[in-house]
Amino acid sequence: MKSYKVVIWKLSINRSAKKPTYLVRWSVDGEPFHESHKTKALADRFRAKLLRAADQGEPFDTVTGLPDSLRGGKAALSFLELALKYIDGRWAEASAKQRDSVTDSLATVVPALVKPGRGRPTAEILRRALRSYLLPPPRTERERPEEIASAVRWIEKASLPVAELQEIARVHELIGALGRKLDGKPAATQTYRRRRAVVFNSLEFAVELEALPSNPLSRVRRKRGKRPVQEVDRRVVVNLRQARELLTAVTYVGGYERASGRRLRAFFGCLYYAAVRPGEALGLRRSDCTLPAKGWGASNWLRPGRRRARHGPTPARRTIGEVSSSGQRERERYGSCPSHLRWCGCFVNT
Numbered sequence: 001m002k003s004y005k006v007v008i009w010k011l012s013i014n015r016s017a018k019k020p021t022y023l024v025r026w027s028v029d030g031e032p033f034h035e036s037h038k039t040k041a042l043a044d045r046f047r048a049k050l051l052r053a054a055d056q057g058e059p060f061d062t063v064t065g066l067p068d069s070l071r072g073g074k075a076a077l078s079f080l081e082l083a084l085k086y087i088d089g090r091w092a093e094a095s096a097k098q099r100d101s102v103t104d105s106l107a108t109v110v111p112a113l114v115k116p117g118r119g120r121p122t123a124e125i126l127r128r129a130l131r132s133y134l135l136p137p138p139r140t141e142r143e144r145p146e147e148i149a150s151a152v153r154w155i156e157k158a159s160l161p162v163a164e165l166q167e168i169a170r171v172h173e174l175i176g177a178l179g180r181k182l183d184g185k186p187a188a189t190q191t192y193r194r195r196r197a198v199v200f201n202s203l204e205f206a207v208e209l210e211a212l213p214s215n216p217l218s219r220v221r222r223k224r225g226k227r228p229v230q231e232v233d234r235r236v237v238v239n240l241r242q243a244r245e246l247l248t249a250v251t252y253v254g255g256y257e258r259a260s261g262r263r264l265r266a267f268f269g270c271l272y273y274a275a276v277r278p279g280e281a282l283g284l285r286r287s288d289c290t291l292p293a294k295g296w297g298a299s300n301w302l303r304p305g306r307r308r309a310r311h312g313p314t315p316a317r318r319t320i321g322e323v324s325s326s327g328q329r330e331r332e333r334y335g336s337c338p339s340h341l342r343w344c345g346c347f348v349n350t
Contacts, residue, residue: 002059003029008050011043026050026065031157033065063161077211079113080159083135085209086202091137099136105178105198107131112177113170114158121151123182129155162206165216174199175222192222243272 008026014036022043025034037043053060053067060067063078083106091099107130111123121129129151133144144152164170178195181187187195199217206212238246247265254260270281291297 003062004057004059005029006050006054006060008047008054011040011047024050028060028065029062031062031065062157063159077162077206077209078156078159079162079165080110080134080155082162082202082206082209082211083110086205087135088137089205101194102198103131103135105195106135106202108195109174109177109199110155110159112173113160113164114155115160117158119154120158121147121154125151126155127182162203162211165203165212168216168220171216171220175217175220179222238272247272 006026006028008024012023012025014021014023019038021036021038022040023034023036024043024047025032027033035046037046049070050067053069058067058069087102087106090102094102107127110130111126114120120126125147129144129148133139133142133148134152134155160170165174175196178199179187179192196217200215203212203215203217207215247269250264250268251261253264267278267281270276270284271278276284289297
């Protein structure tokens with residue numbers, strides 16, 4: 001935004017540092033600005049440029065506080081203005097899901113790149129104002145409640161220039177906002193990646209507009225924190241008694257001649273007792289295992305030099321289970337069955 005309400009004060013000296021510096025202080029539309037210079041001559045020269053711009057009737061930018069003549073003839077582009085231009089350019093061709101993703105991602109980072117000040121609305125109101133009223137076009141058809149209108153005015157005034165992202169600290173703030181939910185808790189990795197892709201494309205658009213020399217997200221990587229240790233809840237894990245009841249129950253599936261139940265018993269028995277994956281259980285053969293008369297057997301799949309089967313097991317040698325006397329009888333019974341899975345039943349403790 002631009003304003004002609006400019007007040008320029010006299011030079012002041014900052015004596016708090018080891019070496020005194022000279023401050024040029026001015027305000028634009030009531031918002032104070034200042035710039036520090038090492039010598040009085042440099043400060044006088046900069047103040048004279050401000051006075052000359054004000055005398056010539058140049059508008060001053062309310063975000064940077066500078067006239068167009070001191071910015072190379074280009075007005076400062078705030079991050080909010082960039083977000084609006086980016087959405088306007090892609091809204092017509094985007095699908096409904098893409099529109100939702102774009103507004104969600106930009107509504108997450110726009111409040112993070114603002115100037116500190118009083119009167120900041122709550123995070124919930126800011127997000128509602130951005131997601132429902134300010135970002136998605138058309139923006140003038142819906143009537144805005146007072147709290148939403150106030151939040152929109154605040155974010156329009158407080159949004160930082162895109163050029164601020166040339167500082168690494170600002171980029172880290174942006175990345176931090178992408179990885180958090182509204183309540184401050186860490187967002188899912190997939191959510192972070194989706195949001196980062198949208199913001200990355202919007203910053204590429206800023207490079208096209210010559211508001212940035214390069215995309216700052218290309219120079220900074222996300223710092224991964226320590227993942228919380230997850231403990232298995234024994235109350236939701238199948239125990240030994242439940243597993244045996246399941247293996248007994250699945251034997252009643254289908255008729256005896258088709259042996260569907262025995263196949264399922266062998267399949268789930270391998271999953272529970274040998275901790276194999278479903279794909280590994282489907283790929284097992286009798287030749288893949290060492291089957292002693294007593295004691296624990298072991299799987300020998302993927303021995304050195306053996307070709308890995310498609311969707312097959314990972315390289316391992318796993319203990320299968322103990323062959324009991326009943327298991328020996330089941331081995332003899334299942335040995336005559338054509339299915340390659342029925343032999344697995346002989347490894348299940350019964």
